[in-house]
Amino acid sequence: MAGAADQSAVFEAAELVGDGTGAGQADHPYEQPGHKYVELVGGALDGQLVDVTSWTPAERATGAMLITNDGTFGAGGRAEYEARPGEPGRWDWAGDVP
Numbered sequence: 001m002a003g004a005a006d007q008s009a010v011f012e013a014a015e016l017v018g019d020g021t022g023a024g025q026a027d028h029p030y031e032q033p034g035h036k037y038v039e040l041v042g043g044a045l046d047g048q049l050v051d052v053t054s055w056t057p058a059e060r061a062t063g064a065m066l067i068t069n070d071g072t073f074g075a076g077g078r079a080e081y082e083a084r085p086g087e088p089g090r091w092d093w094a095g096d097v098p
C-alpha cells in the first residue's frame with residue numbers, strides 16, 4: 001500500500017460524483033454524457049464514482065488517494081484506491097491513511 005500511495009494522486013471530495021447509490025448502472029443519475037468514470041469498491045467511499053475524463057490512461061491505472069471525512073482517520077484522512085487489474089472502470093479500496 002505504501003508504494004502505491006507515493007504515486008497516487010490526491011483529490012478533494014469534490015472530485016467524487018454522486019452519493020454512492022446506483023454506481024455501475026448504465027443510467028446512473030450523476031453520470032454526464034461523454035465523461036469517463038471509475039467506480040470505487042470498498043472502504044468509506046464504496047459505490048461512488050470518480051470523474052476521470054481528463055486523466056490519461058496511465059493516471060487512471062495508478063488509482064488515487066481521496067480525501068474523506070468518513071475513513072478510519074476522520075476529517076482530512078485519505079482513502080487509497082488502486083486500479084483493479086483487468087477492469088479499468090473499477091478501483092479497489094487499499095486502505096486508509098492519515
